[in-house]
Amino acid sequence: xxxxxxxxxxxxxxxxxxxxxxxxxxxxxxxxxxxxxxxxxxxxxxxxxxxxxxxxxxxxxxxxxxxxxxxxxxxxxxxxxxxxxxxxxxxxxxxxxxxxxxxxxxxxxxxxxxxxxxxxxxxxxxxxxxxxxxxxxxxxxxxxxxxxxxxxxxxxxxxxxxxxxxxxxx
Numbered sequence: 001x002x003x004x005x006x007x008x009x010x011x012x013x014x015x016x017x018x019x020x021x022x023x024x025x026x027x028x029x030x031x032x033x034x035x036x037x038x039x040x041x042x043x044x045x046x047x048x049x050x051x052x053x054x055x056x057x058x059x060x061x062x063x064x065x066x067x068x069x070x071x072x073x074x075x076x077x078x079x080x081x082x083x084x085x086x087x088x089x090x091x092x093x094x095x096x097x098x099x100x101x102x103x104x105x106x107x108x109x110x111x112x113x114x115x116x117x118x119x120x121x122x123x124x125x126x127x128x129x130x131x132x133x134x135x136x137x138x139x140x141x142x143x144x145x146x147x148x149x150x151x152x153x154x155x156x157x158x159x160x161x162x163x164x165x166x167x168x169x170x
Contacts (some may be wrong), residue, residue: 007075012122014075016114017066022080024063027107031056033085034096045161047169048093054140055100059107062134069129093161094152101145108138 031052038049070077090096111134118126148168155164 003074003076006018008121008123008125009073010118010123013114013118013121013123013126014070014073016117017070017075018078018080019064020110020114021063021070021077022082023107024059024066027083027103028056028063029082030085030103031059031100033088034090034100037088037090038093038096039139045093045165047165047167049095049168052096062081065133073126093164094149095147097145097152101142101149104138104142104167106144108135108142111135111138 034052035049035056037043038045038052044048067077087099090099111130113128115127115135118130148164152161153166155161
């Protein structure tokens with residue numbers, strides 16, 4: 001049954017929103033895996049675990065926000081399998097942050113591609129939604145993780161890493 005409220009919402013945009021929902025939930029799943037890893041007794045880096053748990057929650061909220069948007073525009077949410085994280089062992093906090101940076105850049109590129117398609121279809125409302133709700137936040141998130149990578153490198157292992165863990169968890 002087609003929607004009575006659907007207006008200027010292209011099928012390609014609807015399909016890409018479903019793809020983005022899956023990507024946001026995948027990112028949440030990866031961050032949850034990182035949080036679990038740093039909470040283990042052989043890691044005991046609870047500040048990093050807390051940071052990655054917070055990021056997991058944010059990514060899940062992004063997916064849910066897109067689900068609400070899909071319904072608001074008269075689209076249908078189509079769930080796909082969520083891939084498991086590429087790793088369960090994340091190495092050092094530096095390794096995990098570098099993986100998180102790549103993940104955020106991948107999510108950001110997908111959002112930019114979604115914006116480009118919505119613009120090409122003349123969907124100004126969708127472009128505005130992406131700009132207001134996602135794009136600036138992605139840039140801020142990429143910067144935050146980039147700064148953390150620099151601080152982790154500067155702090156080094158041992159006491160420096162311990163202080164970083166305390167700082168990131170507060």
